[in-house]
Amino acid sequence: MSGVPPLPPSGIPGFVLDDTNLFNFGPELDAVARDVANILANQNAFFAEVQTSQAQLIASANAAIANLNTTLANLAQLLQVAILGLQQVASSSTQQQILTLLQEIYELLAPLRPSTIGLDPAATATVSQKTPSKPGP
Amino acid sequence: MPLNVLANGNYGLQSDQITYIHLTAFAAGGGMVPTPTGDVDTVASSGTFAASLTFAVTTFPANAPAPLPGEPAVSATPLVAESDAGNAGGGIGLVITDSAGLPQAVTKLFDIVRDVTAQSVGLDSTTTFTVAQPVPTATGP
Numbered sequence: 001m002s003g004v005p006p007l008p009p010s011g012i013p014g015f016v017l018d019d020t021n022l023f024n025f026g027p028e029l030d031a032v033a034r035d036v037a038n039i040l041a042n043q044n045a046f047f048a049e050v051q052t053s054q055a056q057l058i059a060s061a062n063a064a065i066a067n068l069n070t071t072l073a074n075l076a077q078l079l080q081v082a083i084l085g086l087q088q089v090a091s092s093s094t095q096q097q098i099l100t101l102l103q104e105i106y107e108l109l110a111p112l113r114p115s116t117i118g119l120d121p122a123a124t125a126t127v128s129q130k131t132p133s134k135p136g137p
Numbered sequence: 138m139p140l141n142v143l144a145n146g147n148y149g150l151q152s153d154q155i156t157y158i159h160l161t162a163f164a165a166g167g168g169m170v171p172t173p174t175g176d177v178d179t180v181a182s183s184g185t186f187a188a189s190l191t192f193a194v195t196t197f198p199a200n201a202p203a204p205l206p207g208e209p210a211v212s213a214t215p216l217v218a219e220s221d222a223g224n225a226g227g228g229i230g231l232v233i234t235d236s237a238g239l240p241q242a243v244t245k246l247f248d249i250v251r252d253v254t255a256q257s258v259g260l261d262s263t264t265t266f267t268v269a270q271p272v273p274t275a276t277g278p
Contacts, residue, residue, distance in 0.1 A: 066168075073170035081174075114162035114170050117178060117235045118242025119211060121140040121148065123159035125201035129214070131153040136217035136249065137186050137226020 069112055076109040145222055147248045150190070152215040154252075157197050160209040160233075163242055172209070173237040180211055183230035189217040190229045190247060213247065221248035 079102055086099045140158065141149040150156050162172040172178075180192040191214045197205040211231070220226035227248035233241045 069164070069168050070171060073164065077171075077174055111166050112164050112168070112170060114173055114237070114239055115165045116163045116242040117172065117233055117239040118161070118163060119231070119244055120159035120161050120169060121245075123205060123208075124138055124140055125157045125197055125205055125210075126138075126151070126154040127157070127198060127200075129153060129155050131252070132215060132217050134189075134217040135219065135224070136189055137220035137224045 072109055072112045073114065076106060076113045079106045079109070142245070143221070143248055143250070145227075145248070147221075147227060147246045149221070149248050149250045150213055150215055151252050152218050152249050154215075156213045157195070157201065157205075157210040158213065159197075159205070160194065160211050162239060172235075173239075175236075176239075177236040178209075179234045181232045181234075183232050184228055184246070186220050186226045186229050189220040189226065189249060190215055192231055215249040217249060219249055219251050221250050223250075 083099065083102050083106060086095065086102065090096050090099045140156070143149040160178060161169045162176075164170045178194050180194055181187075182190050182192050193212045193214070195210055195212050197208050197210045199206050211233075217226075220229065227246070229247045229249075231244050231247065233244075235241070
């Protein structure tokens, strides 16, 4: 009986990563279990790193999308000016074709063109003033 | 800092502050985009208590948090100490007119509230309560 290690409380050898129980499996299995525990710890650190990187990637992507939207909206404005100008002077068929092409591109950018004007309630700042003497309402 | 939304759904503006709010164009998809080149906007307050709040088109002041300084803004200046549900006022509207013909995105109504930030601690001598106890044996003083 001396060479047979006792089972850990769970009854499933190798599934309990507890030093007290692992010690009973002898130094070799104990070393393997420690390696597994190290791997799991490294894996957790790796997952935490991945999550951080993922958040940074999403933030970068959102910023890039915002910049792209602004650039495309500016492009739409330039196209509008070009189309209005070309409409005044286009006479040859080639010029008409270019005008049509620009108009098609302009229409493609419709979802990014300004459609309403309003307030962004998330972006505000305040400056103190003396409380008005009139009580209201 | 986002605008304070009151229990009645209106934006609450403190009467001891001038509030600057970002003025921007929105694309059909809802994203913020630059206003058209040469676009000019004008603003006015509306409703029964319009005279209690003045709106103006301006830019964010230099001491606003980055990246807001210099960006287009609407300033809201309260002209009365309070105009809200507490004194049967508030519900002041904002009307934006855009030279490029952009319609106004839906905006909540505005109420003017007093500054309720705690500044000091003390006793309210008008609200008290007593419980009887035996007269202390020590004569004093």
